[in-house]
Structures are given as C-alpha cells and as structure tokens.
Amino acid sequence: MKKTLCFVCILSMLFVTLASCSSEPAKKLYVYNWGEYISDGEDGSFDVNAEFEKKYGIEVVYDTYDNNEAMYAKLKGGGVNYDIVIPSDYMIERMISEDMLEKIDFSNIPNYSNISEKYLNQPYDPNNEYSVPYNVGMVGLIYNTKYVSPAPTSWEALWDANYSGKTLMFANPRDAFAIAQSILGIDYNTTAEADWNAAAEKLKAQKSIKPSYVNDEVFNKMESGEAYLAPYYAGDFLSMVSVNPDLAFVYPSEGVNYFVDAACILKGSKNKESAVLYINFLLEEETALANAEYICYASPNTKVINNTEYTYYQNEILYPTQDKQPKTQIFTNLPQPSLDLMNSLWDSVKSE
Amino acid sequence: MQQRSSLKARLIASPYVAWSALFIVAPMFFVVYYAFTDAAGAFTLANIKALSNYTEIFVRSITFGLIATVICLLIAYPFAYILSQSGANVQRTMILLIMLPMWMNFLIRTYSWMALLQDTGLINAILGKLGIGPFHMINTGGAVILGMIYNFLPYMILPIYSILTKLDRSLIEAAEDLGSNRFNVIKKVVIPLSMPGVVSGITMVFVPSVSTFYISQKLGGGAFDLIGDTIERQFQQAYNYNLGASLSLVLMVLILVCMAVMHRFTDNDEGGGMVI
Incomplete structure (x- = not known):
C-alpha cells in the first residue's frame, strides 16, 4: 500500500512538471559563439548574456567552439538547435550557399546603423541580408x-x-x-x-x-x-x-x-524574434564597448570606434591609419x- | 521451469543486448558504410585508395604504441610482482596511489606534462638551478611516448597485479620443494601463470596508445601526428566523414591483427590452454 501511494505521488509529480512545461514555455535563446568571445562579467566587466536576460526576460543558452570548421561540422551533424552563430566571412558564404542561414529582419535592429559603412557589402554577403558584423x-x-x-x-x-x-x-x-x-x-x-x-x-x-x-x-x-x-x-x-x-x-x-566575424540566424530557428533582439542588443553602445574591451578585437561599431574613452581608441594595431594599412x-x-x-x-x- | 528461467535470463540480458546493438554494432555499421561511400552516399573505393597517403602515420602510430607498451610492461611487471609480495597495508596504499591520478581527467594531466617538459618548464627550471641543462624535451617523439606511458601505465600494472595476488602460493612452494631456485620459480612458474594478466595489460595499453589523439598534439607540438589526430581532423576540420571512417576501419583491423598475432605468441609460449 505504501509503495503504491509512493508511486502515485511520483507519477503525479511527473505530470505536474510536464504540464507546467507545456503550458508556459520559458523563452530561451540558443547562442553558439567562439570561445572567449564575449564579455562575461569576469573582473567586474559587463556580463552581456546576463544583462540581456535581465532586460528581456529571455534565457540565453550559450555554447562555444574553437574554429569555423568544428562549428560547421557540429551543425551539419544535426541534433543541435542553435538560433545564433557567429562564423567568419568565408564560412558565412558557405552556409548561405548551403541554405543554412535565415535572412535577418533588419526592421527590428535599429542599432544596425551603428555598423561602420566600411564593413557593409562584403563579398560573403553582398546585399547584407544574412549577417551583422560582430568583430573584425x-x-x-x-x-x-x-x-x-x-x-x-x-x-x-x-x-x-x-x-x-x-x-x-x-x-x-x-x-x-x-x-x-x-x-x-x-x-x-x-x-x-x-x-x-x-x-x-x-x-x-x-x-x-x-x-x-x-x-x-x-x-x-x-x-x-x-x-x-x-x-x-x-x-x-x-x-x-x-x-x-x-x-x-x-x-x-x-x-x-583580414576577417570579419558576423552574427547570423540559423535556418529553422524557433526563436527568431529573440535572436533579432539579441543581435540588436550586441550592437548597443554599452554592449559593443564592453565586448571590444574584453575581446580586444577591432570593432565594426562606430559608437565604439569613435568613443574617446575606449581603451583601444585609435590603437595603431587594431585601427591602423591609411598609410600604415597592411596589404590584406x-x-x-x-x-x-x-x-x-x-x-x-x-x-x-x-x-x- | 527450465524455460521460465531462460526467459528470465533473456529479459535480464535484454537491456545489455539493446545497449550493445545501439552503441557498438550500429556505430560499427556506420563506420563501414561511410568508409565505402562518397559524400553523396554512392559506393566508392576512393577512401580506401587514399589510405596509401597515410602509411607513414600508421607506421609511426604503431611504432610509438609498441614502444610505449614494451616500456610499460618492463616497468609494470617487476612493480606488480614486488607489490604482490608486500604486506597488505603497502599493497593498499600503493594501489591507491596508482589509482589516484586517474581521478583527474587525462586531458588535464597531459596538459600539465606540457608545463613540466617545456624549455621554460618546471623540470628545466630545477635543472637550471643545479647548473645542468636546459634539455629540450617537449615537442619530441620521446615526449609523446612518455605521455603514453604515463597515462596508460596503470592499465598495465592493475591486471598483472590482480593475477599475481591470486596466484596459488602452494605452486611456488612446490617448485621450491622440488629444488627450483628463485630465478627458475619466476621464469617457469610465476611468469607463465601470469600471462593472462600480461596479455590483458598489453591490450589495454597498446590499443589506446595506437589510437590516442590528444597526447601527440600537446606533447608533440602537433609535429608528430598519429593516426588518431588524423582521424579527428577528418571529422572536426575537413568534414570528411568518409575518409575518417576508412582510416578508423583500417585502424580497427590493424589493432585486431596485432592482438591476434600476440595471442598466438602467448599461446605458443604456454603450450596452449590460456584463458582470456
């Protein structure tokens, strides 16, 4: 008798949890990015994912990879459902040609105007439909x-x-x-x-x-x-x-x-709206500046490039002047x- | 009655059968399938033909694996023998010490060897203080083999040790009673009786050594590619499952052949009747 009761209890608990799952889907966003490639709150820095969660109430599930090819192999292998990836130029071109990326709805990305003209109309995405530059x-x-x-x-x-x-x-x-x-x-x-x-x-x-x-x-x-x-x-x-x-x-x-790493939305993403919000959030001045300070890569964001407070403002390695520009x-x-x-x-x- | 119990036995075994089918037979099938098809899924022998470019890597992997296995055996056997003759407390402590590093992840332990062996690493720093060296150790074939020995030595010690502790002492006493000296007791009684442990130790060291892929990248500086590295690269970098699968298939066959040859050897040595 005790055993049966126990069993019934467990069963009912299971149903309750299952029911709560289906009735109120928690909003989630799956992001797949390079390792060490986002400001993560370390040493008091701005924690991009936590701030995004706080602002929009969307949970960010974050995974990392070490190179474009490993990322591609994992996506091709199936069994993953990421919404956002940040591949490099040539890989974006490959993924577009294999129909792996979704066109981005730019009407909800007002901060897109922060991206410097220099980084638009790149050969991998000539009409700027699939990608938003993240780092260069x-x-x-x-x-x-x-x-x-x-x-x-x-x-x-x-x-x-x-x-x-x-x-x-x-x-x-x-x-x-x-x-x-x-x-x-x-x-x-x-x-x-x-x-x-x-x-x-x-x-x-x-x-x-x-x-x-x-x-x-x-x-x-x-x-x-x-x-x-x-x-x-x-x-x-x-x-x-x-x-x-x-x-x-x-x-x-x-x-x-010379390379550009850019944020893209994967085909079949179930959280496209959240993905667009996230990309817009990455382009905000505060986020982009925190990322540029943390990652130390050159930013394509004019709000960062022209910010005199920025540690690498006019840094000659990241932003070489015209006469020092190497062949690329x-x-x-x-x-x-x-x-x-x-x-x-x-x-x-x-x-x- | 007989039938009922066999049904029961079958029921109990069924999860294991399902497990083996799902995680052993099915992956094997995929390996064979990919090895003989191209990216579009059509039958081809191109992947098998391409293997001729990788002879050098196969030879290197097997050579390194053999060297590591032999050195492991030379270290492990006397150690296991002495240990099996020691007091219970010593045995317990030593076995704990052998197992202790295995509680830590093998990747981390291999990475630490990098810090030890580097030109600016711990060993050279200490030697430098003593006015010796520096010795260049990292990024050499020797460092890769050292990594293999370090990582897989416990797998040689443990099976040999466990068989030596179960050795029937009366057999040794009988040999001594019949006038055999210490050397002959070891040579003619202990070693032949411990062969099953030696064979399983060799298997457990040789197979992972030949197929390892991390040790060579970290301790060999990526300049001593083994077959495991090449296979990993086909899946991770080149996205060429077909070539990766055909390399894996050949590796499996090679390991099986090596094992078969070795079992034949030990069988002859012992005059047959060995159980493993």
Missing part, C-alpha cells in the same frame, strides 16, 4: 623582442633556422596555407591545383625548423617565452602583451588575412575540390 581583425606576426632580432618584417621569419623549435604555426590549414601563399604571392582563394601544391611545399619546408602547430596554446607559449614567434590575431596580441611586455607585433609586408585579403568560400585538396595536402604536411 587581421592576422599578424607576434614575436618576442628579447630573442628575435632584427625585428622581422616578413613572414619568412617563421622559416628562420635561428628560431628552430621556437616557432609556432597555425594548426588549422586555411590560416597556415594563407601564410605560405602570402610569401609565394598566391591568392588565398586560388583554385589552381599547382598553387596549392606550391604552398604545401613551402609548408613542408618549414618542418626542418620544427614548428609547433598550436591553437589556443599560443597564449601560454608566447606569454611565458617558451616560443619566440607566432602568427596570430592582432586582437589576441593585445591581451598577450599585457602579460608579457617583451612581445611585439608586425603586419608582414607580404600581406595578411579576405577568405572566400573555396569550392569543394579545392577544400578537399587543401585538407589532403595539409594531412601530408602534418604527416612528414
């Missing part, structure tokens, strides 16, 4: 002035035998190939097989000086002086140099990759055969 930036060469002299000006420094075993390299093929392509004067978005082969040969030649292929370990290794040279993003250099002041940064003369190229979505070729060449570089 460039790749450059970070080096430790204590060990590296004379100051490098070329990507060739990453092939310099003097720094054998002390050089880092991108662990993802697209960025690694871009460096070799810069040196060889090849377009980053080439589809010619010979171009990719030549760049792969250049990357194989680098193996004699024993580079380490790293992702986020670049922070530890450069800050501690374990490694002397690394290609990485300008914004990240600013956070590294605040730990180790011996570090310096240069945009190599051969040219560098943006990645575009490669056709599948070129992607396959690049990936298999990368495997052969790594297996040597």
Whole structure:
C-alpha cells in the first residue's frame, strides 16, 4: 500500500512538471559563439548574456567552439538547435550557399546603423541580408623582442633556422596555407591545383625548423617565452602583451588575412524574434564597448570606434591609419575540390 | 521451469543486448558504410585508395604504441610482482596511489606534462638551478611516448597485479620443494601463470596508445601526428566523414591483427590452454 501511494505521488509529480512545461514555455535563446568571445562579467566587466536576460526576460543558452570548421561540422551533424552563430566571412558564404542561414529582419535592429559603412557589402554577403558584423581583425606576426632580432618584417621569419623549435604555426590549414601563399604571392582563394601544391611545399619546408602547430596554446607559449614567434590575431596580441611586455607585433609586408566575424540566424530557428533582439542588443553602445574591451578585437561599431574613452581608441594595431594599412585579403568560400585538396595536402604536411 | 528461467535470463540480458546493438554494432555499421561511400552516399573505393597517403602515420602510430607498451610492461611487471609480495597495508596504499591520478581527467594531466617538459618548464627550471641543462624535451617523439606511458601505465600494472595476488602460493612452494631456485620459480612458474594478466595489460595499453589523439598534439607540438589526430581532423576540420571512417576501419583491423598475432605468441609460449 505504501509503495503504491509512493508511486502515485511520483507519477503525479511527473505530470505536474510536464504540464507546467507545456503550458508556459520559458523563452530561451540558443547562442553558439567562439570561445572567449564575449564579455562575461569576469573582473567586474559587463556580463552581456546576463544583462540581456535581465532586460528581456529571455534565457540565453550559450555554447562555444574553437574554429569555423568544428562549428560547421557540429551543425551539419544535426541534433543541435542553435538560433545564433557567429562564423567568419568565408564560412558565412558557405552556409548561405548551403541554405543554412535565415535572412535577418533588419526592421527590428535599429542599432544596425551603428555598423561602420566600411564593413557593409562584403563579398560573403553582398546585399547584407544574412549577417551583422560582430568583430573584425587581421592576422599578424607576434614575436618576442628579447630573442628575435632584427625585428622581422616578413613572414619568412617563421622559416628562420635561428628560431628552430621556437616557432609556432597555425594548426588549422586555411590560416597556415594563407601564410605560405602570402610569401609565394598566391591568392588565398586560388583554385589552381599547382598553387596549392606550391604552398604545401613551402609548408613542408618549414618542418626542418620544427614548428609547433598550436591553437589556443599560443597564449601560454608566447606569454611565458617558451616560443619566440607566432602568427596570430592582432586582437589576441593585445591581451598577450599585457602579460608579457617583451612581445611585439608586425603586419608582414607580404600581406595578411583580414576577417570579419558576423552574427547570423540559423535556418529553422524557433526563436527568431529573440535572436533579432539579441543581435540588436550586441550592437548597443554599452554592449559593443564592453565586448571590444574584453575581446580586444577591432570593432565594426562606430559608437565604439569613435568613443574617446575606449581603451583601444585609435590603437595603431587594431585601427591602423591609411598609410600604415597592411596589404590584406579576405577568405572566400573555396569550392569543394579545392577544400578537399587543401585538407589532403595539409594531412601530408602534418604527416612528414 | 527450465524455460521460465531462460526467459528470465533473456529479459535480464535484454537491456545489455539493446545497449550493445545501439552503441557498438550500429556505430560499427556506420563506420563501414561511410568508409565505402562518397559524400553523396554512392559506393566508392576512393577512401580506401587514399589510405596509401597515410602509411607513414600508421607506421609511426604503431611504432610509438609498441614502444610505449614494451616500456610499460618492463616497468609494470617487476612493480606488480614486488607489490604482490608486500604486506597488505603497502599493497593498499600503493594501489591507491596508482589509482589516484586517474581521478583527474587525462586531458588535464597531459596538459600539465606540457608545463613540466617545456624549455621554460618546471623540470628545466630545477635543472637550471643545479647548473645542468636546459634539455629540450617537449615537442619530441620521446615526449609523446612518455605521455603514453604515463597515462596508460596503470592499465598495465592493475591486471598483472590482480593475477599475481591470486596466484596459488602452494605452486611456488612446490617448485621450491622440488629444488627450483628463485630465478627458475619466476621464469617457469610465476611468469607463465601470469600471462593472462600480461596479455590483458598489453591490450589495454597498446590499443589506446595506437589510437590516442590528444597526447601527440600537446606533447608533440602537433609535429608528430598519429593516426588518431588524423582521424579527428577528418571529422572536426575537413568534414570528411568518409575518409575518417576508412582510416578508423583500417585502424580497427590493424589493432585486431596485432592482438591476434600476440595471442598466438602467448599461446605458443604456454603450450596452449590460456584463458582470456
């Protein structure tokens, strides 16, 4: 008897919880972003997601990824229901071409006018229908002035035998190939097989000086002086140099990759209205400024760029003046055969 | 009566059967399916043909795995033997100490080795204070093998130890009574009787060593790619499930072959009749 009673109790409790779930759906928004890519309230900074929840009563479910390809693989693998993702340029182009993104309803994003004209009409989204720029930036060469002299000006420094075993390299093929392509004067978005082969040969030649292929370990290794040279993003250099002041940064003369990471709404999103509110919220002056301070990447938001209180106001690395502007190229979505070729060449570089 | 109990047995087993079907057989099926199809789902042998580009990586993975397994065995066997001969308290403490690191995640432990082995790491800092070194240890093949040994050594010690503690002491005494010296007791009685533990230890070290993917990235600086790294990259980076699956399939077959060869060896050694 006691057992039956107990069972009935549990059953009824279950029904109550189920019923409450269905009658009053809590508003949720699923956001999928790069790791360490939002101001999260650490050290008293502005907590973007918490503030959004407070303002709109929508719960933000937040997940992170480390690179575009991992994000793409996870979305393609299915079983996830994110509303917002923040991919880079070439990946946005790919996702548009594969019908993975929803057109954004800009009428509810009044803050869109904060985005600098410079970052509109980009090749990956020529009519500005699918994406709202979040951060922009460039790749450059970070080096430790204590060990590296004379100051490098070329990507060739990453092939310099003097720094054998002390050089880092991108662990993802697209960025690694871009460096070799810069040196060889090849377009980053080439589809010619010979171009990719030549760049792969250049990357194989680098193996004699024993580079380490790293992702986020670049922070530890450069800050501690374990490694002397690394290609990485300008914004990240600013956070590294605040730990180790011996570090310096240069945009190599051969040219560098320029990228835009932009917020997009995924096809099939069940919370489109909340997603639009969130994107608008990201563009607000307070949010954008907090993010720019926290992430250290260049902001496309005029309210940040023109704010004299901003730590990196007119910073010459993030916002180089016209005469100091390096040569840049943006990645575009490669056709599948070129992607396959690049990936298999990368495997052969790594297996040597 | 007989039927009722077998029905009961089947009922009890059914969750396990369902589990195995869902999480072992079905994934295997997918691996085979992906290995022999292209991105569009049509049958192809291209993924299998592409494997010839990866011979070097396979050879490296197996070599590293073998070296790690042999070193683990050389360390673990004497250790397990001495331990099994020690007092109960010593045994309990030592086993606890062996298990202790396993309570921490293996990724974190591997990451810590990076901090130890670096040129500016702890070991070189201490050696530097003593006026020795620095020694370049990180980002070498040796560091990768060290990582394997460190991570998988307990899996060699534990099975050998557990079989040695269950060893019938009267057999050893009998050998001694019959005039066998200490060396011969170990060689002719202890080692043959502990072979099942050795074989399961070898399996439990060799298989994860050959297929590991994290250790080589962190301790090898990404310059000593193993087959596990390459497979991971196909799924995470290249979004090429088909090539990833065919690499996995070959890895599975290779491991099975290695295991079969090894079992054959131990069978011959012992004159057959080994249970594992």
